[in-house]
Amino acid sequence: MQNISKWQKRLQAARGEIPADLVLTGARVAGVYSGEWLKKDVAVFDGVIVGLGDYSGPRIDISGRYLLPGLIDGHLHVESSMLTLRELAQALLPLGTTTVVSDPHEIANVNGPAGLDYLLAASEGLPLDFFFMLPSCVPATSLETSGARLEAPDLKPYLGHPRVLGLAEVMNFPGVVAGDPGLLEKIALFPRRPVDGHAPLLSGKALNAYRLAGIGSDHECTQLAEAKEKLEMGFYIMLREGSLAKNLADLLPVVTPASLRRTMLVTDDSHPGDLVQNGHLDHLLRLAVARGLDPLAAVTMATLNPASYFGFRDRGALSPGLAADLVVVEDLASFKVDKVLKNGRLVVDRGRMASGLELPSPPPPPPAMQVKMPDIDSFSPPVAGDAVKVIGLIPGQLLTEKLVLPPPVKDGRLAADPAQDLLKLAVVERHRGTGNLGLALVRGFGLKQGALASSVAHDSHNIVVVGAAEADMLLAVEHLVKLQGGLAVVAGGRVLADLPLPIAGLISPKPLKAVAGAYAHLMAAYRQLGGVLDDPFMALSFLALPVIPALKLTDLGLVDVNKFQVVPLFGED
Numbered sequence: 001m002q003n004i005s006k007w008q009k010r011l012q013a014a015r016g017e018i019p020a021d022l023v024l025t026g027a028r029v030a031g032v033y034s035g036e037w038l039k040k041d042v043a044v045f046d047g048v049i050v051g052l053g054d055y056s057g058p059r060i061d062i063s064g065r066y067l068l069p070g071l072i073d074g075h076l077h078v079e080s081s082m083l084t085l086r087e088l089a090q091a092l093l094p095l096g097t098t099t100v101v102s103d104p105h106e107i108a109n110v111n112g113p114a115g116l117d118y119l120l121a122a123s124e125g126l127p128l129d130f131f132f133m134l135p136s137c138v139p140a141t142s143l144e145t146s147g148a149r150l151e152a153p154d155l156k157p158y159l160g161h162p163r164v165l166g167l168a169e170v171m172n173f174p175g176v177v178a179g180d181p182g183l184l185e186k187i188a189l190f191p192r193r194p195v196d197g198h199a200p201l202l203s204g205k206a207l208n209a210y211r212l213a214g215i216g217s218d219h220e221c222t223q224l225a226e227a228k229e230k231l232e233m234g235f236y237i238m239l240r241e242g243s244l245a246k247n248l249a250d251l252l253p254v255v256t257p258a259s260l261r262r263t264m265l266v267t268d269d270s271h272p273g274d275l276v277q278n279g280h281l282d283h284l285l286r287l288a289v290a291r292g293l294d295p296l297a298a299v300t301m302a303t304l305n306p307a308s309y310f311g312f313r314d315r316g317a318l319s320p321g322l323a324a325d326l327v328v329v330e331d332l333a334s335f336k337v338d339k340v341l342k343n344g345r346l347v348v349d350r351g352r353m354a355s356g357l358e359l360p361s362p363p364p365p366p367p368a369m370q371v372k373m374p375d376i377d378s379f380s381p382p383v384a385g386d387a388v389k390v391i392g393l394i395p396g397q398l399l400t401e402k403l404v405l406p407p408p409v410k411d412g413r414l415a416a417d418p419a420q421d422l423l424k425l426a427v428v429e430r431h432r433g434t435g436n437l438g439l440a441l442v443r444g445f446g447l448k449q450g451a452l453a454s455s456v457a458h459d460s461h462n463i464v465v466v467g468a469a470e471a472d473m474l475l476a477v478e479h480l481v482k483l484q485g486g487l488a489v490v491a492g493g494r495v496l497a498d499l500p501l502p503i504a505g506l507i508s509p510k511p512l513k514a515v516a517g518a519y520a521h522l523m524a525a526y527r528q529l530g531g532v533l534d535d536p537f538m539a540l541s542f543l544a545l546p547v548i549p550a551l552k553l554t555d556l557g558l559v560d561v562n563k564f565q566v567v568p569l570f571g572e573d
Contacts, residue, residue, distance in 0.1 A: 006046065009045070009046065010045055010046055010048065010050055013043065013045035013046075013050040013051070013055075014043075014045075014050040014051050014320055016051070016054075016055060016056070019055075019056045019057035019058075020043035020044055020045045020050060020051075020055045020056065020057035020058075021044055021045045021046065021057060021058070021344060022043070022044045022057060022058055022059075022060065022341075022344065023041050023042070023043050023044070023055050023056070023057045023058065023059045023060070024041060024042045024044070024059075024060050024062055024067060024326065024328075025041040025059050025060070025061055025062070025063070026041075026061050026062050026063030026064070026065075027042075027062040027063065027064075027065045027066060027067040027328065028065075028066050028067070029042060029052065029066075029067045029318055030066065030067065030068045030069065030296060030299050030303075030318060031296075031318070032069065032296070032299060032300045032303055032304040032316070032317050032318075033304070033317055033319065035296060035297075035300075036296070037066075037296065038052065040052040040053055041053060041054065041055060042067060042318060042326070043055035043057065044324040044326075044341070044344045045057075045344075046344070047323065047324055047343040047344040047345070048320075048321060048322065048323055048324055048343075048344065049318060049319060049320055049321070049322050049323075049324050050320055051320055052318070052319075052320070060339075062328050062338075062339070065328050065329065065330060065338060066328070066329050066330075066331070066332060067318065067326060067327070067328055068096070068299055068303065068318075068326070068327040068328075068329060069299075069303040069304070069315065069316055069317050069318055069322075069325060069326070069327070070096070070097070070098025070099060070303070070315065070323075070325030070326065070327055070340070070342070071095075071096045071097045071098060071099075071280075071281040071282070071302045071303060071327060072097075072098070072099040072100075072101070072281075072302060072303055072306040072307060072312075072315070072316060073097055073099070073100045073101065073266055073267055073280065073281055073302075073306075074101050074217075074238060074264045074266050074305075074306035074309065074310065075101060075103065075169075075196065075217075075219050075238050075240070075264075075266035075267070075268055076100050076101070076102055076103075076266065076267050076268065076269075076270065077102065077103055077104075077105075077106055077268065077269055078100065078102045078104070078119070078130070079104070079106035079107055079456075079504075079506045079507060080106070080242075080243070080268075080269035080270055080271060080456075081270055081271070081272060081275065082271070082272055082456075082499070082501060082506070082507055082508050082515050082519075083272065083507065083508065083511075083512060083515060084122060084362045084503070084507060084508075084509060085119065085122045085123045085126060085130055085362070086122065086126065086359050086360065086361070086362055087510075087511050087512055087515075088100075088128075088512075089126045089127060089128035089130075089359070090353055090359070090511075090512070091275050091280075091512045092128055092275075092280055093127065093128055093340055093342070093347055093348050093353065094337060094340070094348045094351055094352060094353060095275075095279045095280040095281065095282045095283075095337060096280075096281065096282050096327040096329070096335070096337045096340060097128065097280050097281050097282075098128060098129065098315075098325040098327070098340065098342055099128070099129045099131070099312075099315060099325070100128065100129070100130050100131070101131045101132070101133060101165065101306065101310055102119070102130060102131070102132050102133070103132075103133050103135060103168035103169055103196070104116055104119050104132055104135060104168075105135030105136075105137060105138055105140070105168060105169075105459055106456075106458070106459065106461060106506055107119060107366075107504050107506060107507075108135045108138045108148060108150060109135075109138050109139060109140070109146045109147060109148060109459050109460050109461055110146075110147040110148070110366070110368070110431065110461050110504045110505060110506065111147060111148060111366040111367070111504055112138065112147065112148025112149070112150060112154075113148075113150070113154060114366045115148075115366055115504060116132075116134075116135075116158065118363060118365065118366055118504075119132065120132065120161065120163065121363045122362045122363055123163070124360065125359075125360040126359060126360070127342045127345070127347045127357060127359070128342070129163075130163065131163045131164075131165050131310070132161075132163055132164050132165065132168075133164075133165055133166050133167060133168035133169075133194070133196055134155045134158055134164060134166070134167055134168060135150060135168050136167050136168050136169065136170045136171070136172075136183070136186050136187075136195075137169075137170065137171045137172050137459070137547075138150040138459075139459070139460055140171050140172065140458075140459040140460065140545065140546065140547055141171075141172055141546050141547060141564075143546045143554055143556055143559050143564075143565070143566060144460045144462070144544070144546060144554035144555060144556055145429045145431060145432060145434060145436055145460060145462065145554075145555050145556065146431065146459075146460035146461075147431035147432070147460070147461070148431075151182060151185075151186075152182070152185040152186045152188075152189055155167075155186060155189060156189060159189065165193060165194060165310050165311065166190050166193035166194035166195055166196070166310070167186060167187060167189065167190045167193070167194075167195040167196065168196055169196040169197060169198035169219070170183065170186075170187070170195065170196070170197060170198060170215060171198040171459070171547040172547065173197075173198065173199040173202055173206075173210055173547070174564050176209070176210055176213050176215070177202075177206045177209045177210055177213075183213075184213065187213055187214045187215075190214075191214075193311070194216050194217070194309060194310055194311065195214050195215050195216050195217075196215070196216065196217045196219070197210065197215040197216065197217050197218040197219075197220075197235065198218065198219070198220050198547065199215070199218055199220060199230075200220040200221075200222065200398075200399065200548050200549065201222070201223075201226060201549065203226065203229060207229065207230065207233060208233070211233045211234065211235065215235070216234075216235065216236060216309070217235055217236040217237070217238055217264075217309065218230050218235050218236075218237060218238065219238035219240045219266055219268060220240075220398075220548070221237060221239075221247060221251055222245075222247055222250065222251075222397060222399065223250065224250060224251060224253055224254060227251050227254040228254055231254060231259055231262060231263075234262075235262075236262050236263070236264060236305075236309050237251070237254060237259075237262060237263050237264070238263075238264045238265075238266040238268075239251045239252065239254075239255070239263060239264065239265055239266070239284075239301070240266050240267070240268045241265070241267065241283070241284050241287060242267050242268040242269040242270060242274075243269050243270055243271040243273075243274045243535055243538045244269060244396070244397075244398060244535060244538040244539060244542060245268060245269070245396070245397060245398050246396045248265070248284060248287055248288065248291075249287070249291060252288060252291055252292075252293060255293060255297065255301070260297055260300060260301070260305075261300075261304075261305060261308070262305075263301050263305060264301050264302070264305045264306050264309065265281060265284040265285070265288065265298070265301045265302045266306075267280060267281065267284065269538065271519065271535060271537075271538055272512055272515045272516040272519050273516050273519045273520060273523070273535075274535075275512060275516070276512065276513070276516045281302050282329075282335045282336075282337060284298075284302065285298050285299065285302060285335045286333070286334065286335055288301070289332060289333060289335075290333075295332040303316050303317065304316045304317050323343055323344075324341055324342075324343055324344035325341065325342055325343065326339075326340070326341040327339075327340050327341075328340070336351070337351055338350060338351060362509070365502065365503035365504065365507075365509075366503075366504055367504075368455070368484045368485045368501075368502060368503070368504050368505040369430055369455075369480075369481055369484050369485060369505060370430065370431060370432060370433045371428065371429070371430045371433060371463070371477075371481050372429075372433045372434065372435035373474075373477070373478065373481070374426075374428060374435065374437045374474070374477070376470050376471060376474050378426075378437045378439070379424055379426055379439065379470040379473055379474065380410075380413040380414055380415065380470055381413065381414055381439060381569070382412055382413055382414075383407050383409050383412060383413060383414050383570065384568075384570040384571075385407075385570040385571050386406060386407070387404050387405070387406065387407070387570065387571055387572050388404070388405060388406070388407035388414070388441060388569060388570050389402065389403070389404055389440070389441075389551060389558060389567070389568075389569060389570075389571075389572075390402075390403040390404070390405050390422065390440075390441045390442065390443055390551075391403070391425065391440055391441070391442040391443070391543060391551045391552070391553065392442075392443050392444060392551075393442065393443065393444025393445070393533075393539060394444075395444075395533075398542050398545070398548045399548060399549055399550065400543070400548075400549070400550055400551055400552065401550060401551075402550040402551045402560070403443065404572050405422070405441075407441075407570065408420070408422055408441075414439075414441070414569075416441075416467070416468045416469070418447060418448045418449070418468045418530070420443075421443050421444065421445070421446055422441050422442075422443055423441065423442055423443075423445055423447055423466050423467060423468055424439065424440075424441065424442075424466065424467055424468075424470065424473060425439070425440045425441065425442040425464070425465070425466045425543060425553055426438065426439050426440075426464070426465050426466075426473060426553075427457065427462050427463070427464050427465075427544050427553050427554055427555045428462060428463040428464075428465070428477055428555065429462050429463075429555040430455065430461070430462050430463050430481075430505070431460075431462070434555075436555035436556060437555060438553045438554050438555050438556060438557045438558065439553075439558075439569065440551070440553045440558050440569060442466060442543065444532075444533070444539070445466055445531060445532070445533060445536055445539070445540075446530050446531050446532035446533065447466070447467065447468050447526075447529050447530050447531055448468065448529060448530030449468050449469060449472075449491050449492070449529050449530070450467060450468060450469065450472050450489065450490055450491030450492070450496070450529040451465055451466065451467025451468070451469065451472040451473040451475070451476045451489075451490045451491070452465065452466050452467065452476065452487075452488070452489055452490075452526060452536060452537065452540060453465035453466075453473070453476035453477055453479070453480050453487070453488050453490070454480075454486075454487045454488075454537050454540050454541055455480050455485040455486060455487075455501060455505035455506070456487070456501070456505070456506055456537070456541045457540070457541050457543075457544035457545075458541050458542055458544060458545040459545055459547075460544070460554070460555075461504075461505060461506065462544065462554070462555050463477055463480055463481075464540055464541065464543060464544045464553075465477055466540055466543075467490075469491075471493065472490045472491055472492070472493070473490075475490050475493060475495070476488050476489075476490040476495075479495050479498065480505075483498065483500040483501070483502065484500070484502045484505065485500070485501040485502055485503075485504065485505025485506065486498055486499050486500040486501040486502075486505070487499045487501070487519075487522055487537055488522075489522055489525035489526055489529070491525075491529055496525040496528075497518070497521040497522045497524070497525040498518070498522070499515065499518040499519060499522060519537075522537065523535075523536075546559040546561055546564075547561065548561060549561040549562050550562055554566075557569070
């Protein structure tokens with residue numbers, strides 16, 4: 001009876017028989033359904049939009065501004081922000097984002113169901129809606145050691161949760177194509193829900209098989225022809241522009257009037273420094289429009305399209321019956337956010353979080369570290385042969401090159417050679433105390449001395465360390481164990497900068513500005529050591545992800561992703 005009464009009141013407001021709670025007047029309204037800008041007022045009552053047109057009630061005059069639906073990020077690993085969800089909500093709302101769809105496989109690979117439970121609890125009661133896709137690949141592959149294993153029976157208890165939407169990116173695309181029973185069992189849990197994909201460079205009959213299995217989207221396209229082929233097969237294409245992978249410019253030509261509704265703007269991974277300096281989805285809107293995309297088309301890609309794909313029937317547009325998630329921007333070039341309403345409540349005013357908002361405290365964190373420390377000789381194996389495989393970084397991409405070079409040698413053991421930009425790369429297992437250590441060489445970091453280490457190492461999140469000196473690499477690992485996770489820059493036997501991440505070794509309890517400040521100190525220390533990358537820790541974290549070609553490193557060894565197997569460090573094959 002109470003719900004009927006609520007709807008009767010809303011209907012009265014829609015009919016104009018009682019005043020609205022709020023009327024936003026004077027703006028150009030994003031008509032994402034019709035593809036045009038509307039000159040209408042928007043009336044809000046009881047947290048929802050009740051009408052477009054002439055309504056009475058308290059008014060906010062936003063003449064000369066543009067009114068958009070709340071922005072929806074359809075693919076974000078919240079752990080990449082290194083912020084608790086409480087702090088992330090306060091960071092994203094002033095940028096116009098009101099809804100996030102997250103794949104929590106980072107924390108799930110560390111803590112399993114306890115990690116999922118932590119994020120679900122931490123997202124309760126926040127003024128930004130966090131929805132979750134259940135992780136499909138914990139671990140991502142059998143080529144690494146993770147902290148947990150989630151099979152279909154482990155996922156099933158979460159199916160009824162109101163903020164669980166579907167199955168997250170299925171990264172083991174070779175397993176899907178080959179008909180791996182465990183993966184197919186997970187996909188079968190979601191016959192009428194979205195199943196996200198992850199299939200870099202997959203094409204032809206293998207792509208047919210991947211689509212046949214039920215995969216509905218892909219965010220790993222790096223080439224225009226790849227995106228077109230996937231679009232032709234019915235995939236939703238997520239145009240990604242994150243802290244490391246920046247694919248928007250290359251893929252934007254795939255967006256045409258005919259294909260628009262099958263495309264989305266997503267960030268995937270957003271580091272704290274990028275959130276402070278560039279923004280979030282507002283940054284992607286600026287980039288897309290600056291490259292010639294129609295502003296309303298860009299807005300549609302960050303509102304209506306993700307809402308349609310994920311099955312949201314209560315958001316994504318400005319229409320009666322939808323949640324009053326509203327964003328007021330100054331113009332369609334800067335997309336500078338002035339105000340944000342969430343469920344009809346003003347949460348951002350003049351670009352800042354509104355005063356008086358009470359946010360819940362995060363729950364207790366899950367544990368982070370169980371490490372058996374390696375000895376220093378583990379970083380310098382005897383050289384075996386006259387060729388060594390080297391991981392070559394590709395700027396702005398998650399893809400790497402497979403290089404084969406003469407090995408640098410010192411006293412018969414593999415050495416780093418900073419003069420040739422050849423550094424040691426190691427992955428140390430941190431979940432089970434196995435003592436596993438994988439070793440490789442990498443080119444592209446530019447370090448002349450010292451080492452960098454991180455407990456953020458996709459997707460199993462073992463400790464990954466790169467360096468020019470073995471002693472500094474060992475010290476960096478020791479320091480992260482002491483911190484119970486984090487990032488560190490070490491040189492000459494000293495810790496130059498660090499960022500503790502004690503929540504699962506992935507997340508800081510500090511606010512955005514403090515985390516971004518610590519991250520900036522890490523960047524400065526890295527550059528003092530000769531570093532050349534814009535974001536070395538993001539690049540470092542993906543070198544342990546054995547599902548993106550060509551060479552990657554895990555605690556079990558060097559992985560040739562195209563062969564999907566561990567291969568010897570020495571020799572061409």
